[in-house]
Structures are given as C-alpha cells and as structure tokens.
Amino acid sequence: MTDTPASRAATLHDVAREAGVSLATASRVLNGSARKVADSYRERVEAAAAKLGYSANMSAQATARGTSATLALLVADIADPYFSQIAAGVARAADEERLIMTIGITEREAERETRLVRALRGQRPRGIVLAASRSARHHSPALTDVLRDIEAAGGTVVSIGAPADGMQTRTLTLDNFGSTRELGQALSGIGYRNAILIGAAEGLVTSDERLAGFQEGFVASGGNAPLIVRGGFSRDSGYTAMASALEQGVHPGTLVFGITDVVAFGAMSAVRAAGLEVGTDIAIAGFGDIDSGRDIVPGLTTVHAPLEKLGEEAVRAVVAETWTPPAPLAAQVILRDSTPPVDAA
Numbered sequence: 001m002t003d004t005p006a007s008r009a010a011t012l013h014d015v016a017r018e019a020g021v022s023l024a025t026a027s028r029v030l031n032g033s034a035r036k037v038a039d040s041y042r043e044r045v046e047a048a049a050a051k052l053g054y055s056a057n058m059s060a061q062a063t064a065r066g067t068s069a070t071l072a073l074l075v076a077d078i079a080d081p082y083f084s085q086i087a088a089g090v091a092r093a094a095d096e097e098r099l100i101m102t103i104g105i106t107e108r109e110a111e112r113e114t115r116l117v118r119a120l121r122g123q124r125p126r127g128i129v130l131a132a133s134r135s136a137r138h139h140s141p142a143l144t145d146v147l148r149d150i151e152a153a154g155g156t157v158v159s160i161g162a163p164a165d166g167m168q169t170r171t172l173t174l175d176n177f178g179s180t181r182e183l184g185q186a187l188s189g190i191g192y193r194n195a196i197l198i199g200a201a202e203g204l205v206t207s208d209e210r211l212a213g214f215q216e217g218f219v220a221s222g223g224n225a226p227l228i229v230r231g232g233f234s235r236d237s238g239y240t241a242m243a244s245a246l247e248q249g250v251h252p253g254t255l256v257f258g259i260t261d262v263v264a265f266g267a268m269s270a271v272r273a274a275g276l277e278v279g280t281d282i283a284i285a286g287f288g289d290i291d292s293g294r295d296i297v298p299g300l301t302t303v304h305a306p307l308e309k310l311g312e313e314a315v316r317a318v319v320a321e322t323w324t325p326p327a328p329l330a331a332q333v334i335l336r337d338s339t340p341p342v343d344a345a
Contacts, residue, residue, distance in 0.1 A: 010052035018048035030054070070125045071099040071318060073311075074116060076108045076132035080233065081290040082260055082307065086131050086160065089311025097319050099126060106132045108204075110140040117146045127156040127318030129311075130164060140164075158317045160310060162205040170317040171325065172310060176206060177213035179303045179331035183257070183285060184217030186333050187301070191342025192218075192255040192283065195226035198241045198267060199259050200233055207233075210259045210287055226257075233259070238266025246274045252281050253342060261286035261293045261302055268296070268338070283339040298337030305331045 016026035021041055028037050029045040037045075048054075071094050075083035087103060094101040104116040113132070120128065128150060147157050147164055156170065163169040187195075195218055200207035215226055229245060231237035238258050245256075256271075258264030264286030271282045278284055279298045286293065289304035306329050317323055 010049075010054040012054070014052055015045060015048045015054050018052055019044040021045060068124045068126065069099050070102060070123055071097075071315065072102050072104060072116075072120045072123075072125050072128045074104045074106050074113060074128065074130050074132060076106055076233070078103060078105055080260075080262060081292065082233075082262070082288050082305075083131060085288075085290065085307035086311040086314075089308035089313075090129060090315055091311075092308070093312040093315035097315060099315070099319075108132055110143060114140060114143040114146060117143060117150070121146060121150055121153075124153055125150065125155050127158060127315075129158045129160065129314045129318065130169075131160045131311075131314075156318045158314045160314055170323050172313055172317060173328040174305055174310065175328040175330055176209035178328070179305075179333065180210045180213035180257075180287065181217035183287075183301075183303050183333050184214040184219075184223070185221045186217075186335060187255055187257075187283075187285065187339055188218045188221035188223040190335075190339070192253070192339070193223050193342075194251055194253070195223060195255040195257060196242075196245055196250065197226045197228045197257045197259075198231055198238055198263050199228060200237075201230055207259050214257050231263070233263060235262045235266040235269075238263035239270045240266075242267035242270035243273070246270065246276075250282060253283070255283045255285065255339065258284070258286045261288040261290045261300060264300055264302070264338075265292075265296070268300075279338050279340050285339055289334060294336075301336045301339040302334055303331045304334050305329075 012026055012030065013023060015030065016023045019026060021044060025037060025041055026045050029042050030049060073087055073090050075087065077083060078087065091101050106113040106116065117128065144164055144167060147167055151157055157167065159169045159171045161173060163171045197211050197214060199211045202208065211228060219225055229241045231241040242256065256267050258267050264284050268278050268284050271278050271284070276282055285301040287303045287305065288307070289302045293300040293302055310329055
C-alpha cells in the first residue's frame with residue numbers, strides 16, 4: 001500500500017489500492033450505491049479515504065447517475081418545533097441512506113419556494129421533501145413546472161400533507177381531521193360546551209383539516225358550535241388572537257384550541273397577561289405534542305403527532321423503487337392539566 005503523491009488529489013483508484021479492495025467495492029462505499037458492502041470492507045475503505053484525504057466529486061456523480069446524493073427538505077419555519085421534529089426524522093433517515101440533507105425555508109411563500117426549488121434543480125437532488133402546509137386556494141404553475149423538471153431528471157418529490165399543485169407526488173399525511181375530531185369529542189365529553197378555535201388563514205389545508213375535525217367532534221358530543229378565529233401558525237398569532245378574543249369578552253370555562261402547540265402557547269400567554277389562570281379560567285389545547293408542551297405548567301392537552309417518524313417515512317418514500325401510499329399516520333389524544341374536567345354542578 002502506498003500513499004498518494006502530495007502534488008495531486010487522491011482518486012478512487014488510490015483509495016481502492018490503499019484499502020486492498022476492488023475499484024467497484026470502493027465506489028459502492030463512497031458513491032452512495034444502493035448495493036450493500038460488508039462492514040469490514042466498508043471500514044477499510046472509509047479509513048483509506050480519510051487517510052488519503054479523498055472526497056467524492058458530487059458533480060461527477062450527479063452527471064453519471066442523473067442525480068446526486070443530496071436530499072432537500074423544504075419547511076415553512078425551522079424555528080417551529082413542529083418542523084424541527086420532522087427535520088430530525090429526515091436527517092436521521094437520510095444519514096442511514098448515505099444522503100446529504102439540505103434545508104430550505106419557504107416562509108409559506110410560493111414564490112420563495114419556487115426560487116429554492118429552482119436553485120436545487122442544478123444540484124440534481126435524489127429527492128425533495130415538501131413539508132410546508134399548502135393552500136387549497138393559491139396555485140403556483142411555476143413551482144409545478146420546476147418540480148416536474150426535477151422528476152424528469154430522475155429525482156423524487158415527496159409531499160408531507162397535500163401534494164403540490166397538479167403533481168402526483170408521493171404523499172404522506174397525518175390524520176389531522178380524525179385526530180382532532182377525537183380531541184373535540186374527548187373535551188366535550190369532560191364537560192366543555194363553549195370553544196374558540198384559533199386557526200390559520202382559510203384555505204391552508206392543514207389548518208382547515210384540524211379546525212373541521214375538532215368542530216365536528218366537539219359539536220357531535222354535545223358542545224356548541226365553536227367560534228373560529230383566524231391568525232397563523234406562530235406563537236405571536238396565537239397570542240394576538242387570544243388577546244383580541246379576551247378584549248371582546250370570553251366566558252369563564254371556555255375551551256380554546258390552537259391548531260399547533262405553538263399557537264396554544266401564545267394563547268396561554270395572553271390568558272396570563274389578562275390576569276387569568278390557564279385551566280381554571282380558560283382551558284387550552286393544542287396539536288403536535290412538542291417537548292416543551294410537556295414541561296410547561298399546566299401541562300398542555302394536545303394530540304401527539306409522530307413527527308419524527310413522518311420525516312423518516314418521507315426519506316423512505318424518496319429512495320423506494322416502488323411505493324404504495326400508506327394510510328395517514330395516526331395521532332393520539334393526550335389530556336393534561338390545561339383542560340381539567342368541568343364540574344357539572
């Protein structure tokens with residue numbers, strides 16, 4: 001075994017010779033091949049590559065295979081724990097598949113999303129995962145065209161939630177409607193009769209599904225038709241919506257449902273700012289079961305959504321040669337102290 005001359009960069013041939021394996025084996029280890037290599041050979045190749053300072057030529061790989069070993073995840077807001085948990089699942093599964101993950105932030109703007117995807121097209125990604133909530137009202141032909149270009153070049157587009165306009169993408173969903181219907185039923189079942197629902201702008205699919213599910217379950221189990229207030233997906237939108245409702249007057253014992261835990265956190269802060277107590281005066285529930293919701297006082301009633309699993313399954317959908325759409329991932333209602341049972345007396 002010999003070292004490569006310092007005057008030139010190490011090649012794949014150099015790595016194979018240093019590791020004592022065939023060129024094909026070295027390539028399978030370092031170029032992201034789907035074919036498996038024995039751990040002993042993989043360790044030798046990776047050690048040789050590290051010793052020689054070898055780095056794969058991503059552009060050359062993309063040219064040879066049609067796609068690169070990159071996977072792009074587009075989310076609305078990486079600071080939102082909902083999306084960061086999805087991203088954690090995508091990152092874990094991407095690493096297992098030897099894919100390099102990049103993240104783009106769309107801020108739920110179609111033009112920004114289109115620009116990001118257009119820039120990614122030049123990288124010839126193996127796949128793109130679209131995780132931001134889509135609007136049923138606003139269409140983006142430009143985004144559809146560039147996504148089709150990526151698929152024509154051999155990439156795979158996977159949507160979490162609703163697919164992009166006009167696209168028959170591989171799509172994964174949470175059971176937003178069914179799980180919030182169960183939440184509405186459960187809360188009506190422990191005595192709540194009046195409710196305020198804080199959602200995003202009408203037409204955003206994820207928000208609309210959760211509002212409709214909660215309303216159906218709540219009313220079917222004896223609750224009154226809820227008041228729906230429109231805002232957004234952020235903590236500040238939850239605070240603003242709740243503060244506005246309190247100014248107009250909210251009857252003690254009213255239940256407030258935020259379409260995400262983060263929205264619910266904002267509502268909780270507005271309740272406290274008004275000198276009221278969460279749970280005792282105004283009950284609050286959310287959706288997602290992000291970690292911080294378990295630690296705040298009182299603990300937040302919510303729907304546990306398997307977000308990391310959703311991210312992992314999105315990567316499986318990217319790399320699968322054949323794919324059958326799965327059923328929506330089930331979510332679980334979790335009742336905590338932010339919604340104590342109502343005393344019928």
